[in-house]
Amino acid sequence: xxxxxxxxxxxxxxxxxxxxxxxTGKTTVSTNLAKAMGWQYVDCDxxxxxxxxxxxxxxxxTEKASIPVPKIDPIKCVGCQxxxxxxxxxxxxxxxxxxxxxxxxCHGCGACSLVCRYNAISEVDREIGNIDxxxxxxxxxxxxxxxxxxxxxxxxxxNLKKMIGNENTIIDCSxxxxxxxxxxxxGVDYALLVTEPTAFGLHDLKIAIELVRNxxxxxxxxxxxxxxxxxxxxxxxxxxKINVLEKIKFDKDIAVLYSKGRMLVEHDKYKxxxxxxxxxxxxxxxxxxL
Amino acid sequence: xxxxxxxxxxxxESVIDERFGRCNYFAIYDTESKSFEHVENKGVTSSQGAGxxxxxQLLDCGxxxxxxxxxxxxxxxxLQGGNVAIHKFTGKSIQEEINLFLDxxxxxxxEAGPAHAGMQNRNGRA
Ligand code: SF4
Ligand code: SF4
Numbered sequence: 425x426x427x428x429x430x431x432x433x434x435x436x437x438x439x440x441x442x443x444x445x446x447x448t449g450k451t452t453v454s455t456n457l458a459k460a461m462g463w464q465y466v467d468c469d470x471x472x473x474x475x476x477x478x479x480x481x482x483x484x485x486t487e488k489a490s491i492p493v494p495k496i497d498p499i500k501c502v503g504c505q506x507x508x509x510x511x512x513x514x515x516x517x518x519x520x521x522x523x524x525x526x527x528x529x530c531h532g533c534g535a536c537s538l539v540c541r542y543n544a545i546s547e548v549d550r551e552i553g554n555i556d557x558x559x560x561x562x563x564x565x566x567x568x569x570x571x572x573x574x575x576x577x578x579x580x581x582x583n584l585k586k587m588i589g590n591e592n593t594i595i596d597c598s599x600x601x602x603x604x605x606x607x608x609x610x611g612v613d614y615a616l617l618v619t620e621p622t623a624f625g626l627h628d629l630k631i632a633i634e635l636v637r638n639x640x641x642x643x644x645x646x647x648x649x650x651x652x653x654x655x656x657x658x659x660x661x662x663x664x665k666i667n668v669l670e671k672i673k674f675d676k677d678i679a680v681l682y683s684k685g686r687m688l689v690e691h692d693k694y695k696x697x698x699x700x701x702x703x704x705x706x707x708x709x710x711x712x713x714l
Numbered sequence: 715x716x717x718x719x720x721x722x723x724x725x726x727e728s729v730i731d732e733r734f735g736r737c738n739y740f741a742i743y744d745t746e747s748k749s750f751e752h753v754e755n756k757g758v759t760s761s762q763g764a765g766x767x768x769x770x771q772l773l774d775c776g777x778x779x780x781x782x783x784x785x786x787x788x789x790x791x792x793l794q795g796g797n798v799a800i801h802k803f804t805g806k807s808i809q810e811e812i813n814l815f816l817d818x819x820x821x822x823x824x825e826a827g828p829a830h831a832g833m834q835n836r837n838g839r840a
Binding site for chain 2: 514
């Protein structure tokens with residue numbers, strides 16, 4: 425494996441960390457791995473970003489994230505309804521001789537203003553959240569936060585990903601396998617699937633595996649809250665020839681660090697563990713580049 | 715006058731579907747011809763904004779009253795904007811509900827039921 429290493433030079437990896445469901449320790453793995461390896465950390469779990477709670481970076485810049493939405497000029501509008509028909513998201517309706525606009529449903533695709541031949545539609549920015557840029561002294565950190573009650577997560581994730589610098593990066597995705605996860609993992613070099621050894625864990629893991637396989641993303645598994653015995657996840661991965669990168673056993677040290685809101689890598693034992701995970705990922709990615 | 719009833723199947727004996735935006739069919743009753751026409755709800759196939767699509771469809775059909783269970787806030791905006799009166803069904807057959815409506819005995823719905831009544835939890839969070 426190690427001979428692949430030289431190929432890595434000059435290539436910056438993007439590694440997505442995902443989990444089929446919430447609460448598997450996805451953010452713990454993302455933040456500690458980023459910290460141990462000195463990789464940039466990007467929180468794409470925009471509905472509930474909490475990686476900054478652990479990393480506690482100094483925020484140097486906050487930008488508004490917005491999407492372009494239509495504004496209809498009732499004087500120019502002749503009521504041809506072309507805009508209503510073209511909108512595949514049902515964000516426009518033709519009601520009582522007026523175009524009704526539902527801002528929360530608008531994806532900002534721009535189709536409506538393109539089809540309006542009467543120039544009645546202009547585009548205005550609608551704010552959907554914030555992007556925070558910062559660093560914790562060692563690693564660069566980015567975070568997207570969607571405004572409360574705001575459904576449009578994908579555009580803010582796209583904005584966020586455009587801001588990723590030219591360096592190795594951990595992308596912390598939202599749980600599940602929705603379109604927000606798809607947007608987060610598009611184009612990454614590797615996916616790290618975090619799960620736990622329970623029937624639910626396996627069930628959700630299978631869904632996540634299907635997603636990354638469909639998107640042709642190489643991946644490996646981390647089993648969190650594991651015990652020494654061989655568990656059902658390992659059995660499954662063995663059968664399916666899936667790479668288990670690490671089992672993180674739940675012990676008292678983790679509980680203590682966690683309860684104090686501290687990073688696991690502050691403890692040497694875990695620092696080594698995450699360094700080891702990071703190195704294995706580097707190897708896997710470099711071999712995939714061949 | 716045309717009255718739309720959210721319907722599970724395509725016949726007039728069907729039970730009423732409680733969901734406005736995600737019902738399968740609309741049974742559209744014409745008080746003049748005293749006959750039914752069934753149309754598929756276009757909202758059902760929408761990935762989002764089902765209630766808006768369904769409301770738009772009814773406006774385009776010239777419907778003036780709706781009998782259903784729950785209507786989301788977006789659909790209410792469309793229907794009320796189009797001056798369509800929305801009424802709550804009482805659990806009887808379609809024909810009986812229409813009779814109740816014509817006797818002015820159905821309660822009006824002015825407030826939205828839970829939004830996305832027909833939608834699954836969006837991701838892994840409870
Ligand atoms: S396409 Fe333009 S003119 Fe036609 S209804 Fe829409 S806004 Fe009005
Ligand atoms: S920008 Fe796209 S999604 Fe938004 S209203 Fe126009 S067509 Fe619909």
